[in-house]
Amino acid sequence: MNKHVSPKMNRRAFVVGTAAVGAGLAIGLDLPFGGPAMVRAADGSPEVNAWVVVKPDDTVVIRIARSEMGQGSLTGLAQLVAEELECDWSKVTTEYPTPGQSVARKRAWGDFSTGGSRGIRSSQDYVRKGGATARVMLIEAAANEWKVPASECTVAKGVITHKASGKTTTYGKVAEAAAKLTPPAEVKLKDPKDWTIAGKGLLRLDTADKTNGKMIYGIDVKLPGMLNAAIKDCPVFGGKLKSYDEAKITGMKGVKKVVKVGDTAVAVVADTWWHAKTALDALPIVWDEGENAKVSSESIAKWLAEGLNNDQPAYVGNKNGDVKAAIAGAAKKVEAVYNYPYQNHATMEPMNATALYTADKCEVWCGTQNGEAVFAAVLEASGLPAEKCDMYKVMPGGGFGRRGQTDYVRQAVLIAKEMPGTPVKLLWSREEDMAHGRYHPITQCKMTGAFDADNNLVALHYRLSGQSILFSLRPEALQNGMDPAAFQGVAQSGEAAIGYSVPNLLVEHAMRNPHVPPGFWRGVNVNHNAIYMECFMDELAHSVGQDPLEFRRKLMGKNPKHLAVLNAVAEKIGWDKPAPQGIYRGIAQVMGYGSYVAGAAEISVTEGNKIKVLRIVASTDPGYVVNPAQVERQIAGSFVYGLSALFYGGCTVKDGKIEQTNFDTFNSMRINEMPKVESVMVPSGGFWGGVGEPTIGVAAPAVLNAYFAATGKRIRSVPLRDQNITFA
């Protein structure tokens, strides 16, 4: 099975992965929140602190380290800072500090990584403190000027008042003085119950330019003298570039240079991208495809299926009781095997980055979910030290996990290095983007449930076989070889804990890593784990003639937060009343990214294979809701992404290559296929869960369970297009 694991590929992934995870560690700086006391913004306005700049006209610039990619975190984080700052929301703007600036200031802005639904939940505490600290300093500056105690001053919407003397001033007028003060050692954050800016469904701060063509995405970056590059990487992962016949294209219009990129790719640089792409398509290329060219979807499926056998080694992720004994002694046994395919992120904007390399500087402009990872990639690819590198974030046309990786950045820098002094924009074609994703991992799962004579579930054996993301991208995060993230949604405890209590439980993972590189794909391992567990729960319920909701409820007594969201969707969809004639329901729940979510769908099915999704209800308990309007959009969007993958997605492998090349073979839902998603937010407080990803987990199982209710047919394989099931 050696052909399924490409050691070369993994070694490279290890180097890049290590650098990408701990940009601070890689650069030798990991001291958060230090730096000089008084710094000025580019226009000379004083920084009150790293997070807050107040201009003389009272405009408040809030610095955002995490990436906006459509999910709304930029607005949500600004709301949290503004809430504590007590500024005028109508005067708030935002800006991104660069990773280079952050490193130069001892990582003043902390982590830039924007994945795992962490954008808000993992930085809410220190950005709120940033806002509160600035407020205290601004008030103190006014009090000093007035020679009154700060405790006698109040502030509202950026206007500071000393009631006794009747004096007022604004943040803009005292910012200069405030910036010179020593920050308070401790600040008290507001109780979320008292929020007036956070917690509200305010409009996003970044919408206008997305409606008039002015928003600059990576693909739109223009620099003086810039050239454009198109690239082809060996279509078989792990293969190499053998040769290319440059002479065939040197005379073509606009072509400036043909560049070998690493060991695996070739790029054409031209005046325009269209010229570059046209010439690249005409370039004869010979690949050394290597052993992986023998791999197909069929060989991967066979290898994974072997991993379902109990005699094969597996990592135990969650265990109680004695599953094997309980199953052996059970009155009744139910078994099923499911599978979930590779999925491409297919962001609307294909991967791209613009790089400018000179002997003493390397700069990159691109959309990314992790500015520090890009920074680390720029350092590594350019060979220049941190103080000579920087990267500038622009709006990404979608992320979904793909833009947490930096493969395209490395390529852009390597190309630019061949043309010192000339900025080069590298843009992947959609075909290149489909061929070189970091795919949702492929898995299979065999589940065995056992009942006693009274139809009580006494054992559940959940055996995964398949790919580990961490093995490829973050091997240092493996625990004695085990990938703890593989158990997202079925873990014993933590932010992705199982919601059911079964007396005898065994959750295990036979890790098998095919050569196709896996990545973090919106929802990550929750996607398949939620399908496996929630569809199988449905199977178990039906096998003993019980209602799927009631069956789940009986197993959820010890997990009241899981149960609460399940009950919320059940109530909203009207589970206690029969569905209207010809309409069928399915329900599912899961926990991921620290949030409890549930979903229910109503569908109709015609001719046995044409599904109309009529209604979707989704519930989430993320602890706190910073912007309900944006949470609602993330929930709805997660269903579009999840159901697109269920119906139309799935990437297959032939001769070691991904077969799907564009949206004609990797389709995505359209407006006519998507009903309104009715969101039910039940934030219970006391913890901070994520929002962008969790609900995607319940999208597919809710619809699959409804399909069973409608047809009596159990679907255990994704995507539905492979089973001739489509939208009506």
Added chain:
Amino acid sequence: MANLTINGKTFTLDVEPDTPLLWAIRENAGLTGTKYGCGIAQCGACTVHMDGVAMRSCGVSVSEAEGKKITTIEGLASGDTLHKVQAAWIAKDVPQCGYCQSGMIMAVAALLAEKPKPTDADIDEAITNICRCGTFQQVREAIHTIASA
């Protein structure tokens, strides 16, 4: 060389006649609001108006576009006055990443020019753009808001 009329202006561009209009607009005319998504007229990110009709500009050659009135997202507003679709998109907070929205807005503007009060069925038939963020719910609501204004 090709002469293209884009947003009321004539551009004389150094492009081959078979160049897709999308790339002539983006790289030669320098109007980057129109986006590349697939290059095979599947996703609609590159939608522009040609003589008022919504067209996927990646599938139209420069030679086919010559002599036509082309409108891109940059030319949709009348001076400082936003087109009603743009205004509704802002009021209803429609875009997420926004990358597909230039094409989405152009497609919706063409629909509303033809059918000022579209039904859900009209919307389903006319709007076939891909949005991976999944803004369809807000798109539909915004269209109905405009139609009922």
